Amino acid sequence: MSHRTVFGSVHLGYVVVETEKFADWRRFGRDAIGMHLDDTLPEVIRFRLDDNDCRFLLHRGPAEDVTALGWQVDDHDTFDEILARVTGHGVPVTDGTPEAAALRGVERLVRIPGPNGLTQELFTRAHTSTTPLNMVTRGGFVTGEAGMGHVAITSKKPQQMRGYYRTVLDARLTDVIDETISGVKLKIRFLRVNERHHSVAIAAVRHLPMNPIRTRVQHLNIQVADLDDMTAAYQRVKQLGFDMALSVGQHTNDKELSFYAMTPSGFEWEVGWNPVVVDEATWEPTTYQGISIWGHTPEGQTIVDKLHQFKLGAQSLLHHEDPVAALAGTGIPDN
Ligand SMILES: [Fe+2]
16 A cells, blocks of 8 residues: 555535525525525535535435535545545445536545545545626635635544544644533544645544534534625624524634534534644644633533533433544544
8 A cells, every 4th residue: 555645635625415404504505604505406505615616515305414525636646545545444435426426516526434424525626617606705715725614523433533534634633622611521633634724623522432413513614715704794694593603702723713603404604714824844733722712602502502411411412423443543542
């Protein structure tokens, strides 16, 4: 097996959501968050952030959850390298159908089983739209080299999940946050696959194999270019009657200013501005105490309540978690 690195050549390209709540999602995505709604295809709705045809694909189903992440891979050699790693570990790769690729607006689509039931998809090129962007976010969204944003995943098996993303995508540890919420100690590991501070964050309850979050993704994040667009989105979310999870605040590690809204499907949606960009030449991982310098005050039902419920013994929230052990190796222990 080769050791060619794929770090820096992989970028979060799209996110797939399964939901029955199309009407709510149209209002949430277009009117509250401020994305371009593409309602032209039957059976699905899509949102654009930029020239790409599709950054969010919503298709009908009962999950009310993110079901897949789409990773853009810069070239076919890198793509082949990742496939060789996956199949070399005995894990099957499924070719995406032409229909699935068309819905995502991409070329050379494959699907790989991912930890916590979150399918990982790879593609080489995204198609761009000829339809001009029509969205209230005047300054646009930050995508490009850094990808479209990040996801945060809660896990009972964080070391194995880190092992998976290292095996498949050469993910590097950017930093760690220790946080205590409602008396529950959390450790959050931030992984990067390019210059974005993190594309995947893994949150775990320390020393206890439990995961209080129903959805595969606890929150996802997109980044606006202008601060005014972040504050305007915050106001629209509230004015349109969507639940806010966390008010505006600033994170300790990536210094991003952001808020967290609750999506119609019940996972959280972070809109952020101005996170730090990692310089590989000088970056050193550190551990921070607490997720926020200021703000991010809980509003309504949030992870805070879920952790509190868990502490009170809501063991029914426990669910099985498949780490895709063949790709996780023995996991990466804490250091
Ligand atoms: Fe985040």
